[in-house]
Amino acid sequence: MRTETSNPIPIDTRTRLVGLLGQPLGHSLSPAMHNRAFRILGLNYCYLPIEVADRDLKTVTAGIAKMNFAGYNVTIPHKIRIMDCLDAVDPLAQAIGAVNTVTIRNGRSTGYNTDGIGFVRSIEAVGGLSIKEKSIMMLGSGGAARAIAMTLAQQGAARIAIANRTEAKAHALAGDVNRQGRECCRTVPMEPPALETVLRHTDILVNTTSVGMHPREGECPIPEHLVHGGLVVCDIVYNPRQTRLLDIARQKGCRLVEGLGMLVYQGAAGFRMWTGLEAPVDAMFDAIGQNAAVK
């Protein structure tokens, strides 16, 4: 494998550009992750953070489509409004109602959502199991939960139970998932007796809430005694990497899937769309500060 130092990539007229559109972008790990992957494979690509104000989104995306861009990622606050700036939106992204990845081919911009598939791949690669035919409990009903639930349903999860602090949002999300075709989703009150009953028959527990995220480390989204050793436990929070939920799950002997996996595998899906090549995921994990995901 070529190394970064032995293989510097020149920036020239053939350089394919990729970017991240959002605002603010100061915290983003994506440029480091993708640029490392391009260098490792010796690809003449460059990934740029591009801060864009809401009012400029249409102008910027129209300009990008005329430039040497292979595509781009989209993050907060543009993931929904970007759909009005594209030539086409893939059906899964339509169902999710948000786009995080755009490809540009012959000047045509097409939007996709790779967040959910990134989550599924991270469970397969890091957790070592398929989501097909599994019973899954999701905590939370925000934007990330929507991408994950829609994709889990599309990819063949047997049952999805959603619990959320604001129960009406869980109902709305479950209804939207079920309307996509498979009646596999229901809600559970965010209360210990109800959670406990469902968790008894759950294979995979997923936290999509922001509970446990910096600066609220140490908080667990459900009462700790409800976590049992038969679960695969996933937290999409990656700051800190080891959330309180994952600490508890480790103590109970659960298999763990950290949030960095979803970040890397959603990026890997975009990388494949832009380059036509499999992404070097180990290098991508390494670039964002870890050598291997915890098992």
Ligand code: ATR
């Ligand atoms: P994202 O786009 O990352 O999914 P989001 O759309 O703001 O973020 O969703 C945040 C999720 O975390 C929601 O499910 C939210 O619950 P509500 O729908 O009740 O707001 C959940 N959440 C945030 N803070 C929480 C807290 N202190 N306790 C429980 N749930 C919380």
